[in-house]
Amino acid sequence: MTTFDADGLTLHEVEANVWELERDDGMDVPARVFANEDLLEHIKDDRTLSQLRNVACMPGAVAPALCMPDGHQGYGFPVGGVAAFDAEDGCISPGGVGFDINCGVRMVKTNLTYEDVRGREEELVEALFDAVPCGLGGGGVHDGNHTDLEKALERGVDWCLEEGYAVREDLEHCEDEGMRPDADPDAVSKKAKDRGASQMGSLGSGNHFLEIQRVTDVYDDETADAFGLAEDQLVVLIHCGSRGLGHQVCSDYLRRIEQEHPEFLEELPDKDLAAAPAGSEVAEDYYGAMCAAINFAWVNRQLITHAVRETFADVFDASWQDLEMDLLYDVAHNIAKRETHDVYVTEDGYSLDGDGGRVERDLYVHRKGATRAFPAGHPEVPKAYRDVGQPVIIPGSMGAGSYVLKGGDGSLDRSFGSTAHGAGRLMSRTQAKDEYWGGDVADDLREQNEIYVKAASGSTIAEEAPGVYKDVDEVVGVSDDLGIGDLVVRTFPVCNVKG
DNA sequence: ATGTCC
Numbered sequence: 213m214t215t216f217d218a219d220g221l222t223l224h225e226v227e228a229n230v231w232e233l234e235r236d237d238g239m240d241v242p243a244r245v246f247a248n249e250d251l252l253e254h255i256k257d258d259r260t261l262s263q264l265r266n267v268a269c270m271p272g273a274v275a276p277a278l279c280m281p282d283g284h285q286g287y288g289f290p291v292g293g294v295a296a297f298d299a300e301d302g303c304i305s306p307g308g309v310g311f312d313i314n315c316g317v318r319m320v321k322t323n324l325t326y327e328d329v330r331g332r333e334e335e336l337v338e339a340l341f342d343a344v345p346c347g348l349g350g351g352g353v354h355d356g357n358h359t360d361l362e363k364a365l366e367r368g369v370d371w372c373l374e375e376g377y378a379v380r381e382d383l384e385h386c387e388d389e390g391m392r393p394d395a396d397p398d399a400v401s402k403k404a405k406d407r408g409a410s411q412m413g414s415l416g417s418g419n420h421f422l423e424i425q426r427v428t429d430v431y432d433d434e435t436a437d438a439f440g441l442a443e444d445q446l447v448v449l450i451h452c453g454s455r456g457l458g459h460q461v462c463s464d465y466l467r468r469i470e471q472e473h474p475e476f477l478e479e480l481p482d483k484d485l486a487a488a489p490a491g492s493e494v495a496e497d498y499y500g501a502m503c504a505a506i507n508f509a510w511v512n513r514q515l516i517t518h519a520v521r522e523t524f525a526d527v528f529d530a531s532w533q534d535l536e537m538d539l540l541y542d543v544a545h546n547i548a549k550r551e552t553h554d555v556y557v558t559e560d561g562y563s564l565d566g567d568g569g570r571v572e573r574d575l576y577v578h579r580k581g582a583t584r585a586f587p588a589g590h591p592e593v594p595k596a597y598r599d600v601g602q603p604v605i606i607p608g609s610m611g612a613g614s615y616v617l618k619g620g621d622g623s624l625d626r627s628f629g630s631t632a633h634g635a636g637r638l639m640s641r642t643q644a645k646d647e648y649w650g651g652d653v654a655d656d657l658r659e660q661n662e663i664y665v666k667a668a669s670g671s672t673i674a675e676e677a678p679g680v681y682k683d684v685d686e687v688v689g690v691s692d693d694l695g696i697g698d699l700v701v702r703t704f705p706v707c708n709v710k711g
Numbered sequence: 712a713t714g715t716c717c
Contacts, residue, residue, distance in 0.1 A: 287712095310712075311712050311713065312712040312713080315712070348713075348714070348715090349714065350714080407713095407714075416712075416713085417712080417713080418712050418713080419712080420712085453712070454712095455712090455713085456713065456714070458712085458713095459712065459713045460713090462712090462713095463713090546712090641715095
């Protein structure tokens with residue numbers, strides 16, 4: 213059997229692109245990495261694998277702890293991690309969701325082609341840059357107050373509909389229809405709300421961006437047709453999260469868990485895993501606050517969508533409806549969710565693939581830097597896509613393509629209905645700033661790739677240089693080979709507004 | 712990711 217040694221641990225290749233960390237005495241369940249050997253090389257020297265092993269030791273872990281092909285080391289849990297814990301006697305972990313709650317991405321379609329925008333990239337980017345607040349700090353598309361914020365936290369995109377920032381079809385083309393009903397605004401601190409009120413409809417910083425892209429390749433004609441995507445079509449990708457509000461919710465609950473459950477923390481292999489026992493008051497409060505932050509992030513992306521539609525209408529002198537700027541889909545990348553899954557009880561604990569006795573379990577499924585990828589026929593896939601599978605949007609780096617996949621038939625048996633979320637970082641932000649200078653990166657993109665980039669700060673461009681990321685082609689290739697998310701189309705950047 | 716430490 214092929215093995216791969218990394219981070220002081222040994223992986224065994226149990227089938228093509230599936231590497232297992234065998235269960236040792238400390239682990240409740242085995243752990244698995246979905247990757248090829250090139251991708252494994254990238255996690256050889258960081259803490260990804262030991263972090264994944266730690267996740268497999270957590271109370272109530274069900275079936276394997278998983279790392280997607282774009283995985284890398286994170287805070288407590290690896291980014292690219294998928295982990296399910298029993299919702300009755302397991303746990304929920306802010307570290308398993310991440311600081312940027314419901315960081316995610318949506319794709320807005322247009323009926324324009326690359327020819328329509330060619331030569332007007334600078335004009336379009338300047339107009340978008342003026343219309344969508346970006347970078348660190350306050351300011352948003354909607355001049356928020358606390359009354360609006362409460363409604364946004366409670367109702368998500370449904371609030372945008374009432375305010376004229378959304379149409380009914382936007383809700384129908386969003387994961388969870390843009391609203392988590394379990395949201396509990398009372399569980400969100402005043403400090404978090406203060407930060408959120410001034411950031412309603414803002415891009416933020418880091419890897420967040422607004423990008424105009426063109427469809428360059430169609431791999432699956434039938435599904436592309438169902439998604440309304442065709443070669444040469446212009447689309448808009450909006451990638452952002454819950455800004456300071458989500459960050460504050462995460463920080464608040466990490467502190468509360470430390471204060472209220474020190475004995476529970478003590479038993480975890482790493483304090484950064486910071487889980488709350490299922491059923492405890494803090495677990496319920498965190499779930500309610502996290503769901504409110506999820507709603508906030510959806511409102512954020514919807515408000516930006518509104519601003520993008522108005523900007524396109526201005527620049528191209530036509531209404532956004534005439535430009536057919538409909539939402540393809542909006543997916544969350546950093547969330548935990550109560551979901552019911554079929555699992556199988558085996559001698560070794562649990563499996564997902566039908567070996568053993570079937571039981572239905574209520575779980576907290578954590579997707580941290582991972583995308584839900586439900587297959588055709590699943591009741592939570594919107595009606596428009598029920599026959600083909602949900603759209604899965606995977607952004608690449610600034611200089612690389614992005615992909616639209618469809619939820620694969622293998623995703624429920626392999627990964628709790630999940631796949632990768634992006635290219636995945638190769639190096640830290642600090643290291644990136646040593647290796648690159650923002651101005652040079654932007655010049656290279658313009659001269660070599662004809663991609664026009666405008667950013668709030670030069671150092672952000674350096675931190676996000678294409679060379680800082682893995683090869684997204686390899687990431688989606690593994691997803692497609694495993695049948696957890698299947699290739700539909702590839703896009704390539706035309707111009708980009710960076711936070 | 713993030714008013715990159717209240």
